[in-house]
Amino acid sequence: MFFINQNNRNGWAEWFKCPYDLGMAGAGIGSKSTYYKTLNDLQNWGLLKYQPGANEHKAPLISLVKLEVQKCTSTVPQCEPLPEPLVIPLPEPLVGRDKNLLTSNIKPIIDNIDKILLLLKNEGIEGITDPTQLGESKNTERCNKAIKLISEFFNLSEVRTPRPYMQVGTFVRYLESKGKMDELAEQFTAYRNIKEKEPKFKHNFRNYIGTPEKSYEDGAWCEKDWVKTLNESETKGEAPTRLSYSIADKLARINTT
Numbered sequence: 001m002f003f004i005n006q007n008n009r010n011g012w013a014e015w016f017k018c019p020y021d022l023g024m025a026g027a028g029i030g031s032k033s034t035y036y037k038t039l040n041d042l043q044n045w046g047l048l049k050y051q052p053g054a055n056e057h058k059a060p061l062i063s064l065v066k067l068e069v070q071k072c073t074s075t076v077p078q079c080e081p082l083p084e085p086l087v088i089p090l091p092e093p094l095v096g097r098d099k100n101l102l103t104s105n106i107k108p109i110i111d112n113i114d115k116i117l118l119l120l121k122n123e124g125i126e127g128i129t130d131p132t133q134l135g136e137s138k139n140t141e142r143c144n145k146a147i148k149l150i151s152e153f154f155n156l157s158e159v160r161t162p163r164p165y166m167q168v169g170t171f172v173r174y175l176e177s178k179g180k181m182d183e184l185a186e187q188f189t190a191y192r193n194i195k196e197k198e199p200k201f202k203h204n205f206r207n208y209i210g211t212p213e214k215s216y217e218d219g220a221w222c223e224k225d226w227v228k229t230l231n232e233s234e235t236k237g238e239a240p241t242r243l244s245y246s247i248a249d250k251l252a253r254i255n256t257t
Contacts, residue, residue, distance in 0.1 A: 002026035003048065007064050015051075017059040025166050030213050139176060146172045146184065153192055154205040164205055171209040171216055178215075183222070190226035197233065 002023065010016040020035060029035045042048045049063040147169045151157070158165045175184050191208075210219025 015061045015063045018062050019059040187226050190230040
């Protein structure tokens with residue numbers, strides 16, 4: 001799906017470039033060997049073709065295979081319609097294990113029918129409201145707004161810095177899938193306000209979002225309660241303590257405690 005999106009961005013060219021790190025970020029694959037194994041599988045299945053770069057600094061070329069439905073041209077005699085519907089009654093009603101198997105598959109649908117209907121209408125499953133400017137309507141719209149605000153905060157652009165921009169998108173959509181958008185909204189708003197009070201503290205988007213291998217729990221966005229930090233600084237009437245993510249600073253804090 002990511003390659004289809006990239007091909008669309010390239011005007012549906014027959015061949016388009018896609019660096020491996022960009023493809024890994026877009027597909028959510030953390031292992032380089034897994035990424036290339038997947039490329040080989042897709043090529044063996046006839047879904048795409050790819051040509052490795054001349055060296056590690058050259059991006060490989062990807063070509064998507066156009067899929068077409070093969071029409072059957074053979075002539076097969078049509079069956080004559082039955083004079084009346086064929087009804088074969090069961091010798092006895094289904095009981096026991098067989099009946100449970102038939103009903104257990106549909107139970108999750110019945111229990112969540114309201115959420116499914118809302119999802120089919122492309123509406124948010126639950127009403128989402130917050131004062132953080134991360135969006136208030138559909139989950140997709142909220143994710144897009146969050147990606148835009150965070151990227152602007154770190155001076156990222158979809159055109160100028162597409163790889164970091166895509167990593168921020170993966171980060172936001174992952175948190176949305178885990179139901180953490182409210183937490184992200186509050187934390188980001190406080191973090192941004194702290195930055196405005198102390199504009200020289202060190203930070204970058206990679207430190208902020210963390211790594212997908214650790215489910216982004218190692219990112220600065222949740223390193224501490226930024227809302228509490230901001231409230232404490234406002235209560236004392238002073239700027240928040242200057243922050244740094246260097247190893248030396250972290251060791252110093254450990255030694256002092």
